[in-house]
Amino acid sequence: MDSFDKNVFINCSFDDDYRELLISLLFTVMYLGLNPRIALERFDSGETRINKILKLISESRFGIHDISKIVSSKKDEVFHMNMPFELGIDYGCTKLLKGQWETKRILILGREQYRYHEALSDLSGSDIKHHDDEAIKLVKVVRDWFICEVFNKGPSHKRIWYEYNDFMNDLSNKLTTQGYELDDLETAPIPEIMSYMQEWLNKNNN
Amino acid sequence: MFMSKRSTHHVVKSPDGGWDVKKGGASRKSGHFETKKKAESWGRKVSEKQRTELVIHGKDGRIQRADSHGKDPLPPKDKK
Numbered sequence: 001m002d003s004f005d006k007n008v009f010i011n012c013s014f015d016d017d018y019r020e021l022l023i024s025l026l027f028t029v030m031y032l033g034l035n036p037r038i039a040l041e042r043f044d045s046g047e048t049r050i051n052k053i054l055k056l057i058s059e060s061r062f063g064i065h066d067i068s069k070i071v072s073s074k075k076d077e078v079f080h081m082n083m084p085f086e087l088g089i090d091y092g093c094t095k096l097l098k099g100q101w102e103t104k105r106i107l108i109l110g111r112e113q114y115r116y117h118e119a120l121s122d123l124s125g126s127d128i129k130h131h132d133d134e135a136i137k138l139v140k141v142v143r144d145w146f147i148c149e150v151f152n153k154g155p156s157h158k159r160i161w162y163e164y165n166d167f168m169n170d171l172s173n174k175l176t177t178q179g180y181e182l183d184d185l186e187t188a189p190i191p192e193i194m195s196y197m198q199e200w201l202n203k204n205n206n
Numbered sequence: 207m208f209m210s211k212r213s214t215h216h217v218v219k220s221p222d223g224g225w226d227v228k229k230g231g232a233s234r235k236s237g238h239f240e241t242k243k244k245a246e247s248w249g250r251k252v253s254e255k256q257r258t259e260l261v262i263h264g265k266d267g268r269i270q271r272a273d274s275h276g277k278d279p280l281p282p283k284d285k286k
Contacts, residue, residue, distance in 0.1 A: 135267055158221045159233040162232070165228075166230055169214065169216065169272075170208050
């Protein structure tokens with residue numbers, strides 16, 4: 001696989017209440033030997049966000065788009081429109097571009113199965129996988145999708161989930177030795193956690 | 207590098223529903239329980255017997271607490 005075939009563009013909320021889902025999603029993708037790409041990975045402040053997103057999408061064969069946040073859960077909550085916007089760009093790439101982009105595959109995730117068709121009716125007929133805001137379900141949905149789309153067979157979702165829990169314990173110990181306090185663990189930068197994740201997988205998952 | 211710390215047992219959300227107890231590094235469960243409370247109770251007994259650290263996870267995998275029942279191979283350094 002070259003880098004395009006291993007890159008997975010992750011389009012989701014970066015809010016605190018999605019953080020644990022994001023970490024479990026990143027772990028699952030990396031556990032399967034793939035390379036998650038997220039907008040948080042690049043800190044070039046001179047680059048506009050949309051150009052950053054376009055580059056990530058164009059470099060990734062796979063796109064995982066969690067549109068849970070397009071439907072507000074509380075009164076007066078602001079809709080997050082970046083997710084459907086970026087999903088549209090990725091979808092356009094698969095349909096309008098030639099060459100390697102014709103091989104792109106897209107996984108659409110949501111909290112509930114049928115909640116989004118009203119807000120985003122263009123998706124009618126599309127298969128949206130749901131995770132009920134539970135990391136354990138997200139791991140299974142993402143793992144099963146990649147097995148069906150790419151690998152045909154692979155480690156079970158149970159194994160990935162158990163090892164994810166092992167990783168979380170080792171991460172907690174590791175960050176503590178790096179000077180983080182327990183309360184800080186919720187705020188460690190995602191790219192730093194991804195770096196530890198890769199190191200842990202290299203050590204534990206040959 | 208990630209250092210191997212002490213041996214552990216973990217109480218984790220079960221992929222089959224309920225809660226599991228598993229040994230650290232194991233890809234199979236040691237015990238399965240309907241409730242987290244029962245899993246913790248059984249896990250504590252096993253952990254005490256095997257002198258391991260019992261790590262309690264939340265349903266999202268986050269660490270809620272850890273109870274040591276064995277000798278810590280990496281004890282805190284005395285800063286005096």
